[in-house]
Amino acid sequence: xxxxxxxxxxxxxxxxxxxxxxxxxxxxxxxxxxxxxxxxxxxxxxxxxxxxxxxxxxxxxxxxxxxxxxxxxxxxxxxxxxxxxxxxxxxxxxxxxxxxxxxxxxxxxxxxxxxxxxxxxxxxxxxxxxxxxxxxxxxxxxxxxxxxxxxxxxxxxxxxxxxxxxxxxxxxxxxxxxxxxxxxxxxxxxxxxxxxxxxxxxxxxxxxxxxxxxxxxxxxxxxxxxxxxxxxxxxxxxxxxxxxxxxxxxxxxxxxxxxxxxxxxxxxxxxxxxxxxxxxxxxxxxxxxxxxxxxxxxxxxxxxxxxxxxxxxxxxxxxxxx
Amino acid sequence: xxxxxxxxxxxxxxxxxxxxxxxxxxxxxxxxxxxxxxxxxxxxxxxxxxxxxxxxxxxxxxxxxxxxxxxxxxxxxxxxxxxxxxxxxxxxxxxxxxxxxxxxxxxxxxxxxxxxxxxxxxxxxxxxxxxxxxxxxxxxxxxxxxxxxxxxxxxxxxxxxxxxxxxxxxxxxxxxxxxxxxxxxxxxxxxxxxxxxxxxxxxxxxxxxxxxxxxxxxxxxxxxxxxxxxxxxxxxxxxxxxxxxxxxxxxxxxxxxxxxxxxxxxxxxxxxxxxxxxxxxxxxxxxxxxxxxxxxxxxxxxxxxxxxxxxxxxxxxxxxxxxxxxxxxxxxxxxxxxxxxxxxxxxxxxxxxxxxxxxxxxxxxxxxxxxxxxxxxxxxxxxxxxxxxxxxxxxxxxxxxxxxxxxxxxxxxxxxxxxxxxxxxxxxxxxxxxxxxxxxxxxxxxxxxxxxxxxxxxxxxxxxxxxxxxxxxxxxxxxxxxxxxxxxxxxxxxxxxxxxxxxxxxxxxxxxxxxxxxxxxxxxxxxxxxxxxxxxxxxxxxxxxxxxxxxxxxxxx
Numbered sequence: 001x002x003x004x005x006x007x008x009x010x011x012x013x014x015x016x017x018x019x020x021x022x023x024x025x026x027x028x029x030x031x032x033x034x035x036x037x038x039x040x041x042x043x044x045x046x047x048x049x050x051x052x053x054x055x056x057x058x059x060x061x062x063x064x065x066x067x068x069x070x071x072x073x074x075x076x077x078x079x080x081x082x083x084x085x086x087x088x089x090x091x092x093x094x095x096x097x098x099x100x101x102x103x104x105x106x107x108x109x110x111x112x113x114x115x116x117x118x119x120x121x122x123x124x125x126x127x128x129x130x131x132x133x134x135x136x137x138x139x140x141x142x143x144x145x146x147x148x149x150x151x152x153x154x155x156x157x158x159x160x161x162x163x164x165x166x167x168x169x170x171x172x173x174x175x176x177x178x179x180x181x182x183x184x185x186x187x188x189x190x191x192x193x194x195x196x197x198x199x200x201x202x203x204x205x206x207x208x209x210x211x212x213x214x215x216x217x218x219x220x221x222x223x224x225x226x227x228x229x230x231x232x233x234x235x236x237x238x239x240x241x242x243x244x245x246x247x248x249x250x251x252x253x254x255x256x257x258x259x260x261x262x263x264x265x266x267x268x269x270x271x272x273x274x275x276x277x278x279x280x281x282x283x284x285x286x287x288x289x290x291x292x293x294x295x296x297x298x299x300x301x302x303x304x305x306x307x308x309x310x311x312x313x314x315x316x317x318x319x320x321x322x
Numbered sequence: 323x324x325x326x327x328x329x330x331x332x333x334x335x336x337x338x339x340x341x342x343x344x345x346x347x348x349x350x351x352x353x354x355x356x357x358x359x360x361x362x363x364x365x366x367x368x369x370x371x372x373x374x375x376x377x378x379x380x381x382x383x384x385x386x387x388x389x390x391x392x393x394x395x396x397x398x399x400x401x402x403x404x405x406x407x408x409x410x411x412x413x414x415x416x417x418x419x420x421x422x423x424x425x426x427x428x429x430x431x432x433x434x435x436x437x438x439x440x441x442x443x444x445x446x447x448x449x450x451x452x453x454x455x456x457x458x459x460x461x462x463x464x465x466x467x468x469x470x471x472x473x474x475x476x477x478x479x480x481x482x483x484x485x486x487x488x489x490x491x492x493x494x495x496x497x498x499x500x501x502x503x504x505x506x507x508x509x510x511x512x513x514x515x516x517x518x519x520x521x522x523x524x525x526x527x528x529x530x531x532x533x534x535x536x537x538x539x540x541x542x543x544x545x546x547x548x549x550x551x552x553x554x555x556x557x558x559x560x561x562x563x564x565x566x567x568x569x570x571x572x573x574x575x576x577x578x579x580x581x582x583x584x585x586x587x588x589x590x591x592x593x594x595x596x597x598x599x600x601x602x603x604x605x606x607x608x609x610x611x612x613x614x615x616x617x618x619x620x621x622x623x624x625x626x627x628x629x630x631x632x633x634x635x636x637x638x639x640x641x642x643x644x645x646x647x648x649x650x651x652x653x654x655x656x657x658x659x660x661x662x663x664x665x666x667x668x669x670x671x672x673x674x675x676x677x678x679x680x681x682x683x684x685x686x687x688x689x690x691x692x693x694x695x696x697x698x699x700x701x702x703x704x705x706x707x708x709x710x711x712x713x714x715x716x717x718x719x720x721x722x723x724x725x726x727x728x729x730x731x732x733x734x735x736x737x738x739x740x741x742x743x744x745x746x747x748x749x750x751x752x753x754x755x756x757x758x759x760x761x762x763x764x765x766x767x768x769x770x771x772x773x774x775x776x777x778x779x780x781x782x783x784x785x786x787x788x789x790x791x792x793x794x795x796x797x798x799x800x801x802x803x804x805x806x807x808x809x810x811x812x813x814x815x816x817x818x819x820x821x822x823x824x825x826x827x828x829x830x831x832x833x834x835x836x837x838x839x840x841x842x843x844x845x846x847x848x849x850x851x852x853x854x855x856x857x858x859x860x861x862x863x864x865x866x867x868x869x870x871x872x873x874x875x876x877x878x879x
Contacts, residue, residue, distance in 0.1 A: 017685050055424075055428065056427075056428065056603075057424050057427070057428075057604070058605070059603065059605035059689070060689075061685055061688065061689050061692075062688075062689065062692045064696075076602075076603060077430065077602075080428045080429075080430060081430050083428060085424075085425075085428060087421050087424070089420075089421065091417075091420035091421045091422045091425075092422075093329065093333060093422065095332075095333040095334070096329065096332055096333055097332075100329075100332050104325050104326075104328070104329050105425065105429065107325035107328065108325045108326075108426070108429035108430075108431050109429055109430060110430065152425075
């Protein structure tokens with residue numbers, strides 16, 4: 001079967017026990033080639049364990065993991081050649097210089113000396129560490145160490161990258177740089193699996209996300225798909241130039257409108273929840289204009305990863321209480 | 323060049339390190355070597371016979387260099403064996419804890435290259451410090467007129483020992499699940515394997531003495547170092563030189579350095595197998611079942627070869643050989659009992675270690691079941707790490723029983739231990755051989771097989787903590803409790819103490835054997851060993867039965 005038909009990362013029915021504790025339970029998801037997939041979830045959800053299992057560092061109790069059709073469990077050596085792994089806590093060889101650190105791994109991955117030199121310079125450039133190349137790793141800040149680790153991860157040009165909390169210690173500019181870099185790598189064909197607590201970062205970075213809780217995948221898919229699954233209502237932000245007729249009354253004939261809530265006391269900002277389509281949204285605008293409402297903003301609200309996560313959290317809590 | 327060795331060079335041998343470590347090595351080495359050299363080369367003061375005058379003999383640079391040689395060797399051992407081993411252990415443990423080892427595990431380098439990289443890259447500074455002592459060694463050899471062949475012989479064993487210690491430390495770092503404990507465990511294991519275990523060599527099990535450099539040093543080099551110093555050739559040196567000469571093994575004798583190299587080679591191979599498996603996959607047990615069996619076969623072969631001369635001809639190495647006398651057959655039987663107990667003790671400890679290493683815990687077995695199901699196999703392949711270890715421990719137990727049977731037959735045939743004397747004085751010169759009861763073969767076999775079975779069942783039923791807790795409670799607590807009771811009660815309740823102590827199989831075996839040996843026992847205690855043997859074997863067989871039933875009847879999770 002041609003590889004493009006297969007997902008680049010496929011996790012099926014994964015189960016990981018630590019003694020009697022079940023860290024990951026019947027987890028299944030797929031990541032397409034050249035896409036960025038975000039794993040989110042609270043502490044202890046099993047994100048790091050899942051990433052380590054894909055990285056061949058933990059042997060699952062049950063289940064199957066494949067990378068471009070190669071079984072991680074049965075052919076770990078081949079799988080490792082395809083992987084670049086960056087753990088959540090950035091350990092580095094303290095007494096090596098940054099370029100020596102990257103060169104060590106380029107060498108270990110079998111790059112010839114000339115190619116090694118080029119690749120190390122390229123990766124240090126990509127991660128913004130060219131100025132620090134002669135510094136000892138122990139003198140770097142935590143964020144810089146994170147960059148050095150990313151450079152090391154990139155040095156052998158792996159088609160699959162597993163990044164566990166890559167932005168955890170970075171400053172805002174470095175986060176933006178990292179996001180741009182990861183997007184560029186994905187557009188170059190690399191498949192990236194990233195776990196993060198910084199949910200806003202994932203919003204712009206990920207093509208799809210998986211929300212994990214207590215070792216299980218609660219939702220997986222694109223942000224829109226998950227938003228649709230978690231709540232069928234779509235939200236439109238409505239703003240008027242001046243207070244006018246009550247929009248709830250105007251829109252009441254439309255049966256796809258679920259609710260209209262005022263966002264403040266000025267009577268100019270509202271949030272409309274509806275189950276309609278794009279055409280239905282244009283019908284809403286037409287109706288408002290016909291009723292002489294002075295609409296100055298009509299904006300379908302994008303679902304945010306943060307909102308989805310909180311929604312899932314609250315759903316779960318509600319479920320538990322019941 | 324191996325990237326990990328290159329890393330060691332970059333990390334630990336920058337110019338500042340070259341200067342600091344170099345100065346340290348040179349200052350320490352020159353101080354120790356030159357002090358020993360000048361002290362040794364000055365002539366000794368002796369009392370002139372028949373007068374009260376002291377006279378100094380002529381100064382001898384040869385004597386000085388020879389005296390300094392031992393000090394130099396000690397310093398080199400300190401650099402490579404002490405500092406180097408500690409370094410390898412702590413770095414491996416630290417990198418496992420921090421996750422750096424995982425990076426290396428994920429690189430496509432061959433596991434053997436990774437092991438070589440760690441063994442020679444991590445202690446690179448210690449090798450540099452060692453290298454700076456070489457000019458002193460050269461001076462020592464030239465001035466001391468030492469035989470190059472003997473020195474090369476010694477250094478060959480020296481480097482083999484260094485590699486062995488470093489590899490032990492590296493493997494412990496890889497194997498111990500809690501990285502913080504690894505550094506300590508490796509130090510304890512290195513100390514135990516190469517310092518305490520050789521003490522068992524004194525009990526006739528000669529191969530255990532040959533894990534260090536000492537046999538080659540005492541057997542090959544010390545005679546040469548002391549050859550010129552007739553006046554200072556002290557009796558203790560003489561004893562040591564005699565002590566470490568050729569090693570009795572089966573019906574032949576092997577030179578100490580060859581024997582040391584064979585021993586170290588075997589251990590190095592076993593450690594390399596473990597390190598290779600752990601580098602490939604951290605989740606794999608240290609040994610597979612087949613490699614565990616091979617290790618145990620070699621272990622039993624070495625035990626058999628070392629004990630053969632004692633059981634067949636009454637010849638023993640170590641302190642046992644020094645003090646053993648076959649003139650008194652009563653003493654001979656006690657020593658036989660002691661050596662058999664040491665043999666069983668070591669074999670049981672070997673079984674315990676291999677059960678812990680090669681038998682799967684619940685989850686590993688479950689993994690195997692699910693994998694077999696997925697692959698459409700009717701059951702887990704018998705040799706797989708995940709398969710039940712019942713057959714494995716029974717083979718281990720059977721090996722111990724077979725070796726014991728061979729040794730006991732040798733003792734029986736030698737007519738050195740099992741003999742009886744008649745009432746007349748003539749019979750003292752021609753004692754009659756006594757036939758040992760077949761139970762002396764059978765009952766130890768039952769005990770060993772039962773112990774192996776319950777250990778395996780406990781290992782597979784419970785996780786590490788439960789297994790070690792069970793083994794500790796069953797083996798160590800009765801031993802300590804009976805010791806306390808023996809001190810407290812004396813011989814008043816010897817039956818109870820014997821029964822209690824027999825829960826520990828190492829203490830039960832001498833009681834089992836005593837019942838069937840012609841050892842004179844005071845009338846009031848004649849039933850005590852039988853009671854201990856009965857209790858010990860009874861408890862062991864019951865435990866083996868119940869735990870095995872529980873293991874095989876365990877509901878599917």
